[in-house]
Amino acid sequence: MDVGGWLKSLGLGQYEALFRASEIDADILPELTEVDLEKLGVPLGHRKRLLRAISGLAAAETSAAPSASTGSKPHDAAERRQLTVMFCDLVGSTALSTRFDPEELREEIRAYQNAVSGVVARYDGFVAKFMGDGVLAYFGYPRAHEDDAERAVRAGLEIEAAVTSLETRGTEQLSVRIGIATGLVVVGDLVGEGSAQEQAVVGETPNLAARLQALAEPGQIVLAGATRRLVGELFRLTDVGRQIVKGFAEPVEAFKVDGVAVTESRFEAARRGLTDLVGRTAESALLRDRLREAWAGAGQIVLLSGEAGIGKSRLAAQLAAEVASEPHTRLRYQCSPYHRDSVLHPFVVQLGRAARLAAEDPPETQLDKLEAILAPSRIAETAPLFASLLSIPTGERYPPLALSAAQQRRLTLAALLDQLEALAREKPVLMLFEDAHWADATSLAMQQPRHQNGARRGLARDHRSVVSPAREGVGSRPHPPHFGLADWRACLQVGTNAASATDRGEPSSRQCSPTCGLPTCSCPQRPCVARTAGAWTDRTHPLHPAMAV
16 A cells, blocks of 8 residues: 555645654554554644554454464354445546556555545544445444534535545546445354455345446535435435336435535535424523623623533524514524544635635735625734634735744634624624534633733623533543633533433423633533543644744
8 A cells, every 4th residue: 555645545645754764664554553643743633633543554454364273253242223434436447447458446445445535534433344446434334423414415525525636647536436334234244254354234235226327427525315314404405216126116315516515504504494392491590691691791601511412512503593573683603523633724714704705706906805704993903813714815915924823823813712702792692612622722712701902801701601511421532722811701500400300301400600610510421521632633733832932
């Protein structure tokens, strides 16, 4: 395997020279550990990405072998579960085989397989089998996620882009066809012997994914109806109608993926309408009280904490609906599990959405749209900073930023706060910071109070209210740090009281005293918060907290 090509397929080509200088080849690659990568100076986010990709290669290229001593087969661990299956096929591989020497073709196919397996590993999928120019991948096995269907579609889009950008020995551009289906299967049966052994899936889902792949045009992703219902409005889709496919008695639903949709809320995009909120009277009352205090002039931050699916985002959505008719500005910042290493990702997305930026807009048009949403008195100062944040070339309109990384970070955060303060002077502001457990460190730093020119600044100031749902016990980030410390007002734990759940099913909430000292706070979240200290983003980015020295 070409390690340099593999790194480029991961978007980490800058480490090719480092790996070559350290004599890390394909044989050494599977033995790398996080300690090794740290010694090489690889930032934390890139270390995690590399380790996931390495584990994906290992899972794809190895299989459990029968016991040499007894000749017995490994334990049958088959289980029934819902699975999202992706079938990916390289377009035009037969034509390639007629033009290339077999060894050259092998290198082309290996580069394609490495690109696909690297993307699948980044989304925590499992490459089940390489079939020449085809790749079979599972999402939901061996590790299940609540968003496996979304992960599969995002992986498909990234695979299509990665394969298209691969350099080949010929003049043609490579492309893929992808089919994705979701359904109940039995997975884990070991079939075959020796190196041909694999963990097979039994059910109609893999067959449907393969048939949908055959329906796709080059560079196209086609979804089954069940997968489409699971992804909600997270993607731009085109209904191609019911299709007759071999092996299925009835025509099947099929949807073409056009791209990622621009949505304010991951929670609302994944659901087609909300049912009425039942119970949660105490929690809703606390949120309303904090909102009224904020809009009366005492800024508030409330951290909604609870297990996945308990109703944190639903509570926040209910609060927004209750005050929808009142004059105020609502700002929504959506954190993402796929952008934990992207500096200020929630703010970048919100700014782009507010300015109505489109990918096809030329830089001049994007700058015009950006300037239209900025405070007129500060455009000359803030526009270059926000343009850099949004990766918009400024051309000759603004001079290049002659700032150190620390200066750029400080001025960018100050400019974001200036923008929020300008909005708050016009009318009250409600900020919803969704899925804060997935926030990058710089976005969390935005919510810490700071002093500037003798004045104390933070998100929860004046007429601003911040509601931040966060999940308990997610990976290495169980909770974000408490926001704003001295500005912090309430920690609302959303859950079900054990006694009430048995007897009455009534909700319960726990609230810390607004005057408590957080370092010794007895809030049930505090032990989790203490474990979240650390660097979570690309430490080389100029806006990363590590650069603020």
